[in-house]
Amino acid sequence: MNLLPFGKLPAHRPRTFVPQDIDLGDWPQIAPLFEQLELLAPKCRSAAELERWLLDWSELNAALDEESSRRYIAMTCHTDSPEAEKAYLHFVEQVEPQLKPRQFALEQIYVAHPRRAELLAIGTPASGTARANDKEPCRRPAFRRYEVFDRDVKNHVELFRPENVPLETEEARLCQQYQKLSGALTVHFRGAEKTLVQMGRYLEEPDRALRLEAWELIARRRLQEADKFDDVLDRQIRLRTQIARNAGFENYRDFAFRRLGRFDYTPDDCAQFHDAVEKEVMPVVRELQAQRRAQLKLEKLRPWDLSVDPLNRPPLKPFAEVGEMVSRTQKIFDRLDGELAGGFRQMDDLKLLDLDNRKGKAPGGYQSTLAESRLPFIFMNAVGLQRDVETILHESGHAFHAFATRDEDLYAYRSAPIEFCEVASMSMELLGNEFIEEFYSAADANRARRVHLEGVVGVFPWIATVDAFQNWIYTHPDHTRDERRRAWLELMNCFGGDVDWSGHEAARANLWHRQLHIFLHPFYYIEYGIAQLGALQVWANSKRDKAKALDDYKKSLALGGSRPLPELFQAAGCQFEFSARTIQPLAKMMREELEKL
Ligand SMILES: [Zn+2]
Numbered sequence: 366m367n368l369l370p371f372g373k374l375p376a377h378r379p380r381t382f383v384p385q386d387i388d389l390g391d392w393p394q395i396a397p398l399f400e401q402l403e404l405l406a407p408k409c410r411s412a413a414e415l416e417r418w419l420l421d422w423s424e425l426n427a428a429l430d431e432e433s434s435r436r437y438i439a440m441t442c443h444t445d446s447p448e449a450e451k452a453y454l455h456f457v458e459q460v461e462p463q464l465k466p467r468q469f470a471l472e473q474i475y476v477a478h479p480r481r482a483e484l485l486a487i488g489t490p491a492s493g494t495a496r497a498n499d500k501e502p503c504r505r506p507a508f509r510r511y512e513v514f515d516r517d518v519k520n521h522v523e524l525f526r527p528e529n530v531p532l533e534t535e536e537a538r539l540c541q542q543y544q545k546l547s548g549a550l551t552v553h554f555r556g557a558e559k560t561l562v563q564m565g566r567y568l569e570e571p572d573r574a575l576r577l578e579a580w581e582l583i584a585r586r587r588l589q590e591a592d593k594f595d596d597v598l599d600r601q602i603r604l605r606t607q608i609a610r611n612a613g614f615e616n617y618r619d620f621a622f623r624r625l626g627r628f629d630y631t632p633d634d635c636a637q638f639h640d641a642v643e644k645e646v647m648p649v650v651r652e653l654q655a656q657r658r659a660q661l662k663l664e665k666l667r668p669w670d671l672s673v674d675p676l677n678r679p680p681l682k683p684f685a686e687v688g689e690m691v692s693r694t695q696k697i698f699d700r701l702d703g704e705l706a707g708g709f710r711q712m713d714d715l716k717l718l719d720l721d722n723r724k725g726k727a728p729g730g731y732q733s734t735l736a737e738s739r740l741p742f743i744f745m746n747a748v749g750l751q752r753d754v755e756t757i758l759h760e761s762g763h764a765f766h767a768f769a770t771r772d773e774d775l776y777a778y779r780s781a782p783i784e785f786c787e788v789a790s791m792s793m794e795l796l797g798n799e800f801i802e803e804f805y806s807a808a809d810a811n812r813a814r815r816v817h818l819e820g821v822v823g824v825f826p827w828i829a830t831v832d833a834f835q836n837w838i839y840t841h842p843d844h845t846r847d848e849r850r851r852a853w854l855e856l857m858n859c860f861g862g863d864v865d866w867s868g869h870e871a872a873r874a875n876l877w878h879r880q881l882h883i884f885l886h887p888f889y890y891i892e893y894g895i896a897q898l899g900a901l902q903v904w905a906n907s908k909r910d911k912a913k914a915l916d917d918y919k920k921s922l923a924l925g926g927s928r929p930l931p932e933l934f935q936a937a938g939c940q941f942e943f944s945a946r947t948i949q950p951l952a953k954m955m956r957e958e959l960e961k962l
Contacts, residue, residue: 368439368449371716374738377771380428382421389432390456392463398425399467406474412483419484419514422471423776429464430736430776432456441727441744442719469525476522484511513929514777517626524624526611536604543597543884546590552582561586568669571677580669584872587879591871594878595846598838605887606842617839621888626782629930629941635832635891638943642829642894643859645945645952649822650862653959658863665865668872681751681813683804687721690747693803694757700800702915708768709761712741720757722746730756732763732790736776741767751813754804755794762793769922778927783889785933787896788903789922792937795904796915815962821897822955826860828894831880835888850874895943901951902939914938 387394402422409415433456439446440453475481487510551558554567567579587594602617609620618632658666660675674680684690691713698706712718717740719726730745741764747753766789770779780786798817802810837852838844844852854874866873877883882890907914921937934941 368443368446369435370438370442370719371742374715374735374740377737377739378774380424382424383428387428389428390436390452390460392460395429395460396463396467399471402471403474406471406478409478409480412480412487415478415480415484416487419475419511420774423774424737426776427736427779429460431738433461434733434735434742438719438733438742438744443725444727445725469522472518472522476519481515485509485515487511508928510927513927514775516628517777520623520626520628524612524620526608529608529611532604532608532611536601536608539597539601539604540885543594543881546593546597547879547881550586550590552586554579554582565672568672569674571673573670576669576673577667584869588871588875591875591878594875594884595849597884599846601884601887602838602842605839616842618836618888621839625888630895630943632836634943635836637945638891638894638948639829639833641943641945641948642825645948646822646825647860647862649952649956649959650826652956653819653822654863666863667865668869671864678812681805681809681816682749683751683754683813684749686749687747690720690753690757691718694754694761694797696803697758697797697800698761700803701796702919704919705761705765705915708765712743712764715740717742719743720745720747722748730760732760732767734767734780736779739767739771739779751816754801754813755817758794758797759790761797762790765789765793765919766922766925769919770925773925773927775927778925781924781926781933782930783892784895784930785899785921787893788899788934788937788939789918791897791900792903792918795900796907796918799907811962815959818955818959818962821901822959824897825894826862828891830856830860831877831883832888832891832894834877835883835890839887853877898943898947898951899934899937899939899941901954902947903937905951905954906938 383398389395402418402425405418405421406415409418436449436453436456439449443449478484489508489510547561550561552561552564553559554564561583564579564583568576570576570579605617605620609615609617612620614620614623622632654666657670657675658664661670661673663670684693695706695709695713698709720743722745726746727744728746730743733742733744734740735742743757743760743764745753745756745760747757763786766781766786767779773779781789794817798814801813804810805813833856834853838849841848841852853876857873857876861873903914903918906917917936917938921933924933924936928936931941940947
C-alpha cells in the first residue's frame with residue numbers, strides 16, 4: 366500500500382517463522398502458519414522448546430497486528446480512498462473472524478501443554494532488575510518470566526463457555542443499537558441541522574442565553590429517546606447477568622472483573638476509590654465551582670455554565686501551523702529528557718507523525734504501535750487549540766511506552782494493561798506542561814495549566830459516579846427503572862457538586878445515557894481514575910527529584926506488560942492503592958498547584 370504517511374520502516378528483528386513474502390491480508394496464506402503452530406506444539410519436549418514456540422507465535426501475532434494497524438492508519442489518513450477502505454474492511458471482515466478461533470485453539474493448546482509447568486518455573490533473577498545507580502540494594506525478588514502471560518491466557522481459556530457465544534452476539538447487536546441511537550441524534554439550531562457533538566462548542570460561548578438555548582436543545586433531544594436508552598440497558602443487563610451465571614459467577618460484576626483481567630484489585634478497592642474521591646476531591650471541586658461562580662458573577666452555577674471560560678477570554682492560540690506544534694513539542698521534550706526527546710525526533714524523521722487537520726482525514730487522535738517494526742505512530746487533527754497541545758503530549762507518552770519495550774521479544778509483554786498505559790500518557794501531559802511556555806506567554810501558560818488541572822480534578826467525580834453506578838446495577842440485576850434512577854441520583858448528589866439543576870430534573874436523572882462505556886464497555890472506566898492517580902504521583906515525585914522521577918518513569922515503561930500492575934506502579938515510584946491514603950496528598954497538591962495559577 367502506498368497510502369501510508371511513512372515509507373519502509375527498519376525491521377527490528379528479522380523474521381524467523383513468518384515467511385518474508387507472505388500477504389498478511391490473505392487468509393489462505395495465513396492459515397498454514399496456525400496449522401504449523403498446532404503441529405509444532407506437541408513436539409516441544411522442553412521448556413526451552415516451548416519458549417521458542419511462544420516466540421514463533423509472538424512473531425506471527427506481531428506481523429498480523431502490524432498489518433491491521435497499517436490498514437487502519439491508511440484508512441484514517443485517507444477516508445476518501447475507496448482502496449484504503451476496501452483493504453481495511455477486507456482485514457476486519459475476512460481475516461479477523463478467522464483469527465479468533467485459531468488464536469483460541471493455540472491458547473488451549475498452551476494451557477494444556479505438558480511442559481507448561483517447566484516453562485513457568487523459568488525465573489528472571491533479581492540481579493537482572495537491579496538498578497545500576499541505586500544507592501539501596503534492589504529489594505524486588507526474583508520472579509517468574511511467564512507468570513503474567515500464563516495468568517492471562519489461562520484466564521481467557523477458563524472463562525470461555527460455548528453457550529455464551531450466541532449471547533455475546535446478541536450483546537454486540539445491542540451495543541450497535543446504542544451506537545445507532547446516539548449517532549442519529551441531531552437538533553435544529555439556528556436554521557441548521559447539527560449533531561450533538563457539533564453542539565458541544567456552543568456550551569463554550571460567552572453569551573449565556575446562547576449556551577442555555579444550546580444546552581436545552583441537547584437535553585430535550587436526549588430525553589425524547591430516554592425510554593429507548595433504558596430499554597437497551599435493561600436488555601443488556603439481562604443478557605450480561607446470564608453470561609456471568611453461565612460462566613459460574615454470581616453476578617456480572619464479578620465476571621467482568623475477571624474478564625478484564627483485574628487480578629490486582631477488587632470491587633472493594635473501587636469502593637474505597639469512590640469514598641476517597643467524595644471525601645478528598647469533592648471539596649476541591651466545590652472550591653473551583655465557587656470560584657467559577659464568582660468570576661462569572663452568577664448567583665448559582667447552572668449546567669450550561671460549566672464549559673465556558675470564566676473570564677470570557679478568547680480561546681488560547683498555542684500555534685498557527687502544525688510544523689510549529691512539532692518543533693515546540695520537540696523543545697519541551699529536549700528540556701525534559703534527552704532519551705525521550707530522541708524518540709520524538711526519530712518519529713518525526715521517519716514520518717511517524719500525521720498531525721495536521723486536512724480534508725479526507727478521519728476525526729480524532731490516536732497512537733498506534735506498529736507491532737513488528739516496534740515503532741509508534743501518532744495521528745491527530747491539530748487545528749491550533751490548547752486541546753491539541755494536550756493531545757500531542759498525551760499520545761507522545763504512549764509512543765514513549767512503545768519505544769521503551771522495543772527489546773522485549775514476547776509480543777504480549779510489549780504492551781501494558783490500560784491502567785498503566787494511561788500512566789505513561791497522562792504523566793507526559795503533567796510533565797510536559799511544566800515547559801508549556803514553549804507555546805505561550807507566562808500568563809497564557811498558567812491559564813493552559815489551570816484548564817488542564819481543573820480537567821484532572823473534575824474527571825475524578827465523574828469516574829467515581831460511572832463506576833459506582835455500574836457496580837450497583839449489576840449487583841442488583843432485578844431492579845426497576847425507578848430504582849435505577851434513584852441509585853443514579855444518589856450518586857449525583859454525592860459527586861455533582863454545587864450545580865443548580867432546578868427545572869431540569871429529568872435531564873439530571875438520565876445523564877448517564879450519554880456515557881457510552883456503560884452501554885458498550887461495561888466496567889471499563891475506573892482504569893482512567895487509577896491511571897490518573899499514577900500520573901499525579903509521577904508528577905509529585907518529579908517535584909521532589911526530577912531526574913529520579915524520569916528515570917523511574919522510563920524504567921517502568923520498559924517493563925511493558927511483563928509484570929503485574931502493582932509492580933509496574935512501584936517501578937514508576939507510585940503506590941498501587943486508591944484509598945484516601947493515596948488520594949488525600951494528591952488532592953492537596955492539586956489544590957496548591959491551582960492556587961499558584
Ligand atoms: Zn491514552
